[in-house]
Amino acid sequence: WYAKTFGGVSGKRESVARPGNFIETDDLPGVNLSIAPSDNRRAPTAGRSLDHIGFEVKNLAEFVRKLQAQGVKFDEAVRPSQSSTRTKVAYLTDPWGTRIELTEGLAPAAD
Numbered sequence: 803w804y805a806k807t808f809g810g811v812s813g814k815r816e817s818v819a820r821p822g823n824f825i826e827t828d829d830l831p832g833v834n835l836s837i838a839p840s841d842n843r844r845a846p847t848a849g850r851s852l853d854h855i856g857f858e859v860k861n862l863a864e865f866v867r868k869l870q871a872q873g874v875k876f877d878e879a880v881r882p883s884q885s886s887t888r889t890k891v892a893y894l895t896d897p898w899g900t901r902i903e904l905t906e907g908l909a910p911a912a913d
Contacts, residue, residue, distance in 0.1 A: 803897055804828035804835055807869060808857065830857070837898075846899035854893070854901035862890050862906035869894070877901070 805812040810828035817823045817838060825838040847853055859865045863880050870876065876894045883889035889907040896902060 804830065804837075807872070807874065810835070844899060846895065846901065848895070848901045854903050856903035856905060858905050858908050860906065862892060862904055865904065866892050883907075 804810045805828050808828075808830055810830040813827045813829065814824040815827050815836065817825050819838075825836055827837065828835045866876060866880055874894060876892055878891070878893040880890055880892045883891045883905070886907070889905055892904045894902050894904070
């Protein structure tokens with residue numbers, strides 16, 4: 803899902819928790835997402851200690867339209883951020899319940 807939705811590169815790596823078992827991964831710029839199976843259904847992340855993850859994208863409105871055309875549902879439409887009028891945000895939830903914040907216009911990170 804992450805490879806298709808965000809253009810990540812899918813792969814596998816050995817599980818630290820269960821040596822000998824391999825888990826799915828997706829590499830995106832600046833992050834490696836490791837997706838392991840669970841014996842129990844997990845609760846959505848919204849409102850929990852890890853509320854959401856985020857990705858900065860170029861041309862947020864266009865990116866959202868592209869995902870909607872692929873059937874992705876958004877929890878919150880594109881809107882100005884509460885902390886900065888020049889930053890836009892939108893929220894969606896992945897198929898496993900992880901809330902995702904998409905942003906456009908965040909200040910570049912200092913080197």
